Amino acid sequence: MTDRVDFDDSDDVVAVPLRHPGRWIAAVAILLVLAALIHSLWTNTNIIHSSITEFLFDPRIIKGVGLTIFITVVSMVIATILAIVLAVMRMSANPVLRAVSFGYIWFFRGTPLLVQIVFWGYLGLLYSQIAAGIPFTSIQFFAIDTNTLIPALVGGVIALSLNEAAYAAEIVRAGLLSIDHGQREAAYSLGMGPGYTLRRIVLPQAMKVIIPPMGNETISMLKNTSLLAVVAVAELYTAATQISAQNLRQVELLIVASAWYLFMTTVLSIPQYYLERRFGRGTARELPLTPFQQLKAAIARGRGRSNSRREVAQLQKGSLS
Amino acid sequence: MTQPSQNMVEARSVRKWFGSNEVLKSISLEVPRGQVLCLLGPSGSGKSTFLRCINHLETIDGGRISVDGELIGYTQRGDKLHEMKPKEIARQRRGIGMVFQRFNLFPHLTALDNIVEAPQGVSGVPKAQARERAVALLERVGLADRVDAYPAQLSGGQQQRVAIARALAMEPKLMLFDEPTSALDPELVGDVLDVMRDLAASGMTMIVVTHEIGFSREVADRMVFMDGGVVVESGKPADVLDNPQHERTQLFLESVL
Numbered sequence: 072m073t074d075r076v077d078f079d080d081s082d083d084v085v086a087v088p089l090r091h092p093g094r095w096i097a098a099v100a101i102l103l104v105l106a107a108l109i110h111s112l113w114t115n116t117n118i119i120h121s122s123i124t125e126f127l128f129d130p131r132i133i134k135g136v137g138l139t140i141f142i143t144v145v146s147m148v149i150a151t152i153l154a155i156v157l158a159v160m161r162m163s164a165n166p167v168l169r170a171v172s173f174g175y176i177w178f179f180r181g182t183p184l185l186v187q188i189v190f191w192g193y194l195g196l197l198y199s200q201i202a203a204g205i206p207f208t209s210i211q212f213f214a215i216d217t218n219t220l221i222p223a224l225v226g227g228v229i230a231l232s233l234n235e236a237a238y239a240a241e242i243v244r245a246g247l248l249s250i251d252h253g254q255r256e257a258a259y260s261l262g263m264g265p266g267y268t269l270r271r272i273v274l275p276q277a278m279k280v281i282i283p284p285m286g287n288e289t290i291s292m293l294k295n296t297s298l299l300a301v302v303a304v305a306e307l308y309t310a311a312t313q314i315s316a317q318n319l320r321q322v323e324l325l326i327v328a329s330a331w332y333l334f335m336t337t338v339l340s341i342p343q344y345y346l347e348r349r350f351g352r353g354t355a356r357e358l359p360l361t362p363f364q365q366l367k368a369a370i371a372r373g374r375g376r377s378n379s380r381r382e383v384a385q386l387q388k389g390s391l392s
Numbered sequence: 393m394t395q396p397s398q399n400m401v402e403a404r405s406v407r408k409w410f411g412s413n414e415v416l417k418s419i420s421l422e423v424p425r426g427q428v429l430c431l432l433g434p435s436g437s438g439k440s441t442f443l444r445c446i447n448h449l450e451t452i453d454g455g456r457i458s459v460d461g462e463l464i465g466y467t468q469r470g471d472k473l474h475e476m477k478p479k480e481i482a483r484q485r486r487g488i489g490m491v492f493q494r495f496n497l498f499p500h501l502t503a504l505d506n507i508v509e510a511p512q513g514v515s516g517v518p519k520a521q522a523r524e525r526a527v528a529l530l531e532r533v534g535l536a537d538r539v540d541a542y543p544a545q546l547s548g549g550q551q552q553r554v555a556i557a558r559a560l561a562m563e564p565k566l567m568l569f570d571e572p573t574s575a576l577d578p579e580l581v582g583d584v585l586d587v588m589r590d591l592a593a594s595g596m597t598m599i600v601v602t603h604e605i606g607f608s609r610e611v612a613d614r615m616v617f618m619d620g621g622v623v624v625e626s627g628k629p630a631d632v633l634d635n636p637q638h639e640r641t642q643l644f645l646e647s648v649l
Binding site for chain 2: 251253254256257258259260261262263264265267271272275276350352353
């Protein structure tokens with residue numbers, strides 16, 4: 072014998088939500104631990120908090136932030152282009168191209184990034200001049216002193232790009248492999264050539280698989296720029312350590328640098344979200360909501376106090392048109 | 393040798409191996425211009441493979457295939473065959489439309505953009521003209537209202553009709569259909585077959601691999617029954633279907649009818 076609730080055919084489901092006491096206990100416990108940690112840092116007399124605010128917007132720090140962003144963006148762009156070339160080589164029918172791509176990835180993933188950065192910094196010791204000419208002959212078009220052609224900043228960007236390309240190549244290859252072979256066949260049957268098919272049909276679809284791990288790589292790159300401190304490029308970490316070398320407030324300046332790295336990481340995740348949305352077109356029946364639309368939907372739901380999906384559906388319809 | 397023949401497709405002694413497995417054992421057949429050929433046979437009989445050889449999605453190991461008097465995938469100079477460049481193969485494929493069992497629409501493009509991509513991108517048709525033609529083609533397959541829909545928003549039958557429109561946008565002289573209705577829910581098959589029926593009536597040369605016996609009886613000018621990589625029987629649909637000469641054909645027809 073069951074009780075029956077009277078209902079109208081047009082009614083939404085309005086049910087009392089299931090309670091989860093375990094979740095509340097876990098949340099309170101974790102918040103307590105976090106509060107204790109923050110409190111101990113805040114009240115630590117070995118940290119001079121005023122110097123954090125003092126140096127947070129120091130011109131040298133701001134310059135370092137700018138250089139860090141510049142190195143990250145330039146290196147990622149070079150690395151991505153190189154990665155696509157390497158991935159296509161790796162999947163080519165030409166065994167020499169395949170082997171070269173494999174060897175490149177093997178070498179640059181297999182040696183430490185720090186070593187690669189120092190190597191490019193010391194390139195002048197290996198080749199004092201860089202010249203363009205015809206190999207294996209004495210014909211030479213021009214020759215430049217290595218340290219003039221490749222200052223520390225350029226060497227650093229080269230090191231970061233070449234290293235990143237090896238990792239990104241595997242990400243791009245995974246993306247290309249994820250596309251069903253039927254897509255290529257359909258493109259070929261319409262008279263598209265292999266290059267056109269890659270550019271217009273396969274890569275745009277592969278982007279959906281490529282972007283999330285590339286977002287990861289971009290954030291790694293942002294933090295790896297700090298390794299350029301070893302070749303004295305004045306990026307954020309170098310700037311912070313140069314200041315603390317003078318005033319001996321190492322921890323405070325590391326906190327300043329970390330705050331900036333955290334801020335930049337946060338800012339970098341925003342374009343990733345919109346890129347994913349852009350390349351996700353057509354795969355879902357409805358586009359995911361932007362954070363702003365999610366907020367609107369949450370407010371609407373909070374007001375209505377119902378479990379109805381109607382508002383969400385309406386917003387999604389709006390975002391499609 | 394190259395004088396225009398009245399046959400759109402000529403296949404002579406076509407052989408194809410997958411590893412040590414011979415999937416096509418000397419297939420010879422012709423399709424005259426404007427006619428519809430239906431290929432019937434159990435799965436694994438080689439009919440899809442043969443279809444894919446016609447537009448060089450599969451390379452053949454023996455024999456010759458020519459479409460509209462032109463050898464597919466190779467050029468003959470003297471008594472030697474030379475492999476074609478990808479660019480020339482692409483040019484040949486532009487004249488041959490293909491419709492796949494699994495539609496293979498480009499999921500990142502709308503219905504309209506799926507159709508426009510190849511004419512605009514590889515044939516150099518101006519954008520406005522390509523779009524106008526695409527809209528007309530969508531109208532022709534009964535999807536004028538789904539111009540801006542993505543493939544994931546369309547039913548299987550609608551996707552397949554977009555795929556047919558996409559192939560027609562290249563103005564092919566020959567259309568290949570590889571089990572176009574096998575992946576569809578039964579109630580969606582009819583719309584796709586209607587489109588194909590209209591196409592046949594308009595004089596398009598077609599080769600259709602299908603299990604739709606009723607459709608092939610009505611539309612096909614000739615029917616070929618394949619099994620184990622050989623042509624077992626061919627002739628007018630009524631003859632093959634109602635009066636099969638070979639035991640294998642009889643067994644197959646009993647199991648599908």
